[in-house]
Amino acid sequence: MSREFPISLTPPDWLVRNLQPQKAPVNWAAAVRAAVAMALPLAIGIAVGEPGYGALSSIGALSGVIGDTADAYRLRIVNIAVPQLVGALGVTIGALVFGHGWVAVAALTGVALISGMISTIGAVSSAAGLLLLLNCVIGAGLPLPGQWWLVPLLMTSGGLLVLLLALLSWPLRSGVPERTAVADTYRAVADLLAAGGTGTYEEARHAVTQSLNQSYDVVLARRAFHHGRSPDLVRLLAQLNAVTPVVEAAPAAHQYGKPLPAAVPAAALRLADVVETGATGPLTLRLPAPTNETARAVDQALRHAADVVTGQAPDPRNVGDRLGRPAALRIRAARAARNVLLSAGSWRYGLRLAVCIGLAQVLVSIIAVPRSYWVVLTVTFVMKPDFGSVFSRALLRALGTVAGLVVAAAVLSFVPPGWWDVLVVLVLAPLIPVFTPRGYGYQTAAITPVILVLTDTLHRQGIGLLAPRLLDSLIGCAIALVAGYLLWPESWHTRVGDRLADAVADTAGYVEYAFRSDADPDARARRRRGLYRDLSSIRTEFQRALTEPPPTGRRAAAWWPLVVAVERIVDATTAAGVRVRQGAPSPSAAEVAQVVLQLRDLSDRLRESDVLTAVRTDLMGPSDSVLEPLRQEVAAARAIASPH
The missing domain is CATH 1.20.120 (Four Helix Bundle (Hemerythrin (Met), subunit A))
Known part of the structure; x- marks a missing residue:
């Protein structure tokens, strides 16, 4: 009698990890900015009888929406404006080689090499490199309307509209993101003190590390824009530095093996509130008398932090940068260029991306593929070297595209073109900043229907866009998996x-x-x-x-x-x-x-x-x-x- 073994229907762990959405709060302000910044240009274009111009500006706004991730206003200027200017150069290069066959192949391959190499510098250069290549692909793959300078101007104006909307509240909230970041660090430290001697300590300490990283980046990035030391920034940096002794005392308290009294983390929470409100003046902490050397260390650290937090004018000469410049800003242009040119890692990333882009462009030049630029765009997104695993991004790109096409099919089938497109973009655009923090597949699913509506405005095909879009995305994913993953042994390690x-x-x-x-x-x-x-x-x-x-x-x-x-x-x-x-x-x-x-x-x-x-x-x-x-x-x- 044969014995039957049940077949497990449980998906593998790596697949579950890829599909599991990440937890993140909804940024309602970013959602509103996305709706306005992407719908308004399209509405203006339709109103003046040039819907294609409006669609191009909305596409430019899309890149601004994706880059609108910073909290501090000065960081937003860098994160959005710099990539937009570099992207304008990319679309200009692409437009100049449009329809020139092997010249376009060589140009895109060269731009891909540069894009991959500069992506290793930091977060801002990574976004700039991505937009340089993306816009170059669009310029080389689409017959764009107007003079050579008009399309870069339209796309850049869309991205700068996102920046303008993001900066509207700056006069009313100047310094608020920085104070909030430092206050959140104090709250994370309070959680760390509460977790001492318990099984949640490791997770709490990791949260403190992330919060400190973010706070130092935000505060020091703002300070990088000042030629002198403003009193507000000096005070914030002093408050951030003052939490270091508390963080150092926390492992000793945890090592003691017993939780600290509840009044200890409560004192740290009280300091967080003072930091966020910017209050000054005497502050009395109700701390229990320390009973051992580790409790004494925590007590002294918190009292020192209280003195600094409530102090009115820290001495600028005694406020040092405990971590140095943030990663995105600490490298000067000359040093960054030297590091990129001499780094084996930057050359490896650049060559890997260039090989895949070159192969994709050769393929679409030899074989007639509808909307062929989508193949190269897919490779660009999947192969972005600093965005994570090529394998998982290819998988999520394919799945996200399929999900997005379902929404796009309903829109293109039942929504008439024209002013209804504005309403569709107004509804779908906010989903991009909402779903982006959840993971790459969710971001792809949100972007796909929006970009299809906008490209349909340029060249009316309706539902006929869907099949080519799916085919091109799958081809692009296959190229990235083979030429960008399987053929590179480092991918397997x-x-x-x-x-x-x-x-x-x-x-x-x-x-x-x-x-x-x-x-x-x-x-x-x-x-x-x-x-x-x-x-x-x-x-x-x-x-x-x-x-x-x-x-x-x-x-x-x-x-x-x-x-x-x-x-x-x-x-x-x-x-x-x-x-x-x-x-x-x-x-x-x-x-x-x-x-x-x-x-x-x-x-x-x-x-x-x-x-x-x-x-x-x-x-x-x-x-x-x-x-x-x-x-x-x-x-x-x-x-x-x-x-x-």
Whole structure:
């Protein structure tokens, strides 16, 4: 009698991770801006008898809507205006090579190389590189109306309209986003203090790292626009720096193993409210009397933060940048150009993107494909190297396009062209900023019907647009998967191991520096913050790797315990330093050197293989040493193993 085995209908974990929407609050202001910025140009175009011009301006507004992600107003200027100006150059180049066959192939391939290379500089240059290539593809694939200068002007005006709408409230809310960011950091620290001694501590500490990253970027980015030090910015930066001792004391409190009294996180929440309102004057914190050295460290840190938060005029000379310039702004133009030209990673990204774009453009030049520029556009979006896994983006692009086409089919079938298109855009455009934070597939599903309505305004085809759109998207995804994923061996290997090896080496340097008698507190804080920022990036890389199919995703999952272990080592080092400053005996130089040696050996071994193996640990010393918890964490990290 044959035995039947049930077939599991449970989808694989990597597919579930790809399709699972990310949690994010709805940005209603961005939704309103998207509706107005994309519907208004189209309405004006229809009103003056040039709907095509209005559609082009709305397409330009679409890129502005996608880039409208910053909170601080000065960051919005950079995030939206710079990519728009670069995009104007891209559409001009594309229009000049339109219909020129192999010249267009060469031009798009060259632009793709430049786009991929500059994407490695930072967030703003990444958006600029994307828009440079996208607009070049549009210019090279569509017969655009008017003189050569008209289309760049129309598309740029649409993007700048988004910027104008975003800046309307600046006079009334100047400085509010920065204060809100710093206040949110204090609230995250309050959650961290409340989580001490509990199982939610790791998650709370990661949230603090993300909040600190965002706050420093927002505050320092605003300050980068000032030639001098304005009192408001000095005060905000001082308040942000003042939370560092609290963050450093939190691991020591957690290490003690018992939750802090509820009045302690409540005091941090009270400080957050003061930061957000900008109030000054005396503030009395109702903190319980500390009963041990770690509670004393938390108490002192909170009282110091209260003095800084309520202080009226911090000394600008004593307010340093604990983290340096934010990632998007800290590299000057000359240095950025040099780094891009000399970086193997930037060349690798650029060549990979250029190969895929070149192949796509050759294919559509040889084979008659309706709306062929959609093939190249799909490759551009999927292959954007700094946007995550090529595999998952290709999958989500295909699924998102299918979902968007269902909506587009209903619109193009039942909604008559003309003024009804304005109403459709007014309804669908707000969905773009609403769905974008949920994930790439959801963003694609929101964008697809809007862009189809706008392109149908340029060249009326109605429902005939749907089949070519689906075919071209699938062809583009296939090109990206084969030429941009399968043919590149690095696609099959997670980069978590190499980056984690760098983090372990940096941790060794941090341990070595933290217990020096001449260690500068600000320099120690910068090292610790830099480590946590790097580990946060590794977490992001880890999450991306989990969306890859086996064996890549399975190999990435094996690294997760070690990612957590390295974070715990940094925490243990910080906690040991806090205890020493509270009167505990300092560790000997030999003890510190032994831990540093073990960490550097672990870093070297991590570079040797994609597979984790256990490493022997020899950490001898007195059990009552202040470094004992750190030694245990190092031993645990070295003992982690995964199956071959």
